[in-house]
Amino acid sequence: MTSSGTNTRSEADGQGREPVSTAWELLLPVASAPARGRGRALQSALREAVRSGRLAPGTRLPSSRELAADLRVSRGLVTEAYEQLTAESYLRSGRGAGTWVSGSARAAAGGARDLAPRALGVRVDFRPGTPDLSLFPxxxxxxxxxxxxxxxxxxxxxxxxxxxxxxxxxxxxxxxxxxxxxxxxxxxxxxxxxxxxxxxxxxxxxxxxxxxxxxxxxxxxxxxxxxxxxxxxxxxxxxxxxxxxxxxxxxxxxxxxxxxxxxxxxxxxxxxxxxxxxxxxxxxxxxxxxxxxxxxxxxxxxxxxxxxxxxxxxxxxxxxxxxxxxxxxxxxxxxxxxxxxxxxxxxxxxxxxxxxxxxxxxxxxxxxxxxxGGYDRQLRRCQRAYRERRDVLTRALAEHFPGTEVSGIAAGLHIIARLPERWGPEEEFAARAADAGIAVRLLRDYGTRRPADGCVRLVLGYAHLAPADILRGVRTLAACPRQNPC
Missing domain, CATH: 3.40.640.10 (Type I PLP-dependent aspartate aminotransferase-like (Major domain))
Structure with a gap:
């Protein structure tokens, strides 16, 4: 990493991977964070870099000693951040092999405002953040x-x-x-x-x-x-x-x-x-x-x-x-x-x-x-459509995922669905959904806390989906094979 904060280092891990080049200046604000908050700031910055795709799967991270020197923070702080994100499956590491961005890490690209193009092969996309663009007047x-x-x-x-x-x-x-x-x-x-x-x-x-x-x-x-x-x-x-x-x-x-x-x-x-x-x-x-x-x-x-x-x-x-x-x-x-x-x-x-x-x-x-008055008319039109789709989604969840608790339904364009523990673990549920062509987001993707129970918590966007697509998506999710069936 150069003094300007940009790492142009290009290297492979000895296993045939393509060289990578990464802009580590994204992490520099960590150095100016208050001392007691630098650990959280580094973890947050790394987590966001992986979610957004700035750190692509397979990217090799600097050693804890190198990154600590570049950011002017303690090596222990970097080591702790690497360990935490490895536990969360954002990173992977092996003895003597360094630390890498996990191949299972999925870019969130803006969370609430999902800026990534909708993936090819996705049959129903429940990711939140997009209105129904066909309603544009x-x-x-x-x-x-x-x-x-x-x-x-x-x-x-x-x-x-x-x-x-x-x-x-x-x-x-x-x-x-x-x-x-x-x-x-x-x-x-x-x-x-x-x-x-x-x-x-x-x-x-x-x-x-x-x-x-x-x-x-x-x-x-x-x-x-x-x-x-x-x-x-x-x-x-x-x-x-x-x-x-x-x-x-x-x-x-x-x-x-x-x-x-x-x-x-x-x-x-x-x-x-x-x-x-x-x-x-x-x-x-x-x-x-x-x-x-x-x-x-x-x-x-x-x-x-x-x-x-x-x-x-x-x-x-x-x-x-x-x-x-x-x-x-x-x-x-x-x-x-x-x-x-x-x-x-x-x-x-x-x-x-x-x-x-x-x-x-x-x-x-x-x-x-x-x-x-066109804007007010547009809002009324959208509210009618989105209320109907919210109701379709909540009814479908009640039918196909009995015992599910929903929240956040009074407003907005998405809901939180807490599926019973038998549908977990969360990572396996998300992987099964992806294999079936259903794109979902886990609530855990948006924060640092991890619930103690084994329930699956989903953030389901519905505004951009036709009622028929909502029903098809929920039915497909419920049909995904799981390790612990009802």
Whole structure:
């Protein structure tokens, strides 16, 4: 590994494997993490690198001595990280043979937002994160596009305001105030290329203010670690309980910023309780900290009106992010960020240097779609379809997997299914499903904790699947041969 943090070493293990080349700079934020959190940070960074595919199966890792020297951490810390990930099957090792990325490791590529193309040979894909793209309102969008082209002045096609088109910021501010209870000043609303860019922008600004570690929910979206790493920030996992993020571990972590999904926690589906939301804001005030609210699917609630955004309770302590990736399509790359007033200028400056702003024409079309009522109609259409598919999935699980407990069903685009112990072990269940052409995600893939029981916990996305495909997928899963049949 060179002094720049990039290992260009190419070697084989003596068994005919192809040489590999790996960018170890992804792990460098570990060195700047607080001393007591470096072990967790290294394990999290390595785990995410394997999940995302940055460390491909068969990649040989540096020796513990080499990596410890490069990261300027103790060798024992690296050894412990290697042992932990070997126990979790992310890595494999043999006496005198070094440490390698396990061939059984499966890339998660973003967890909640599964960025990997759907695998060839998959018959039914229950991986969460994608809406039904066939519901995209092509006719209404095309009409809005024609209307915009007919009235947009020539000057609007020049370099855009990096904050975003004023018409779109005004339209979204009104929408978010009405639907999500957000305190949305158009002058503080920044249009971004989805929540991913909003998160990265916040990471750069927090880094510029001297922060080096951000708290993240455990379990939570693996994507956050990679996004913050791109801004030079490490992440520290903070556990959850039945009410949401556990505040006492958050206090002990020493971080001053934390990413949350309070309306519908990803992936557990927990809606933060009123008491926990209040306590979290108290922490932010006491620590002079920041809560980053990822409202990734807050509009999709089926049992009652959506829970209001946390940001509405304290807009100077909460940075609010959202997008149209679940309501329209992720390919539009349109999202928003509303941050505390004292951060807005820094965020706009960073956005300007990053890309000079989002495409003006796309912004104008979305503004027209929102103000015409098309966006509200789209949400109602999606809610009807997704509620039906949720019900189909829960009924199918009850029929084919009797004794299964489901949770997180009140909102969102996925559920948690806890199958009885007789369907385990989890790794074998996932392997049997893959062999049958059914793609699933285990809850354990999204966090560091491992349940003591032998039950299989699945995160099942349903929004993108037709009811017939849901039924076919569940039936196929139930028919997979297992070692301990009912």
């Amino acid at each position: 092509r006719s209404a969008w095309a009409a809005a596009h024609r209307s915009v082209l007919g009235r947009l002045p020539h000057r609007a096609l020049g370099y855009p305001d990096p904050r975003g088109l004023p018409e779109l910021r005004n339209a979204l501010a009104a929408l978010l105030t009405r639907r999500r209870g957000v305190v949305a000043d158009p002058e503080r609303l920044l249009i971004c290329s989805g929540v991913a860019q909003a998160t990265t922008l916040l990471g750069f600004v927090l880094h510029g203010r001297g922060m080096r570690t951000v708290g993240v929910e455990d379990p939570g979206s693996p994507e956050h670690a990679a996004l913050f790493a791109s801004a030079g920030m490490a992440t520290a996992p903070v556990p959850l309980d039945d009410e949401g993020l556990a505040v006492e571990p958050l206090v002990r972590s020493g971080v001053r910023a934390v990413v949350t999904t309070p309306a519908h926690q990803f992936p557990t589906g927990v809606a933060y309780s009123a008491a926990r939301r209040s306590r979290l804001l108290e922490w932010a005030r006491e620590a002079d900290g920041l809560v980053v609210e990822d409202d990734y699917d807050g509009d999709f609630r089926y049992d009652r009106a959506p829970v209001g955004a946390l940001q509405g309770l304290d807009p100077e302590r909460v940075a609010y992010t959202g997008s149209v990736s679940k309501s329209l399509a992720p390919g539009l790359r349109l999202g928003w960020l509303i941050a505390p007033a004292d951060m807005t200028g820094e965020l706009v400056d960073r956005k300007r240097t990053m890309d000079l702003g989002n495409p003006a024409l796309d912004q104008a079309v979305l503004a027209g779609f929102v103000t015409s």
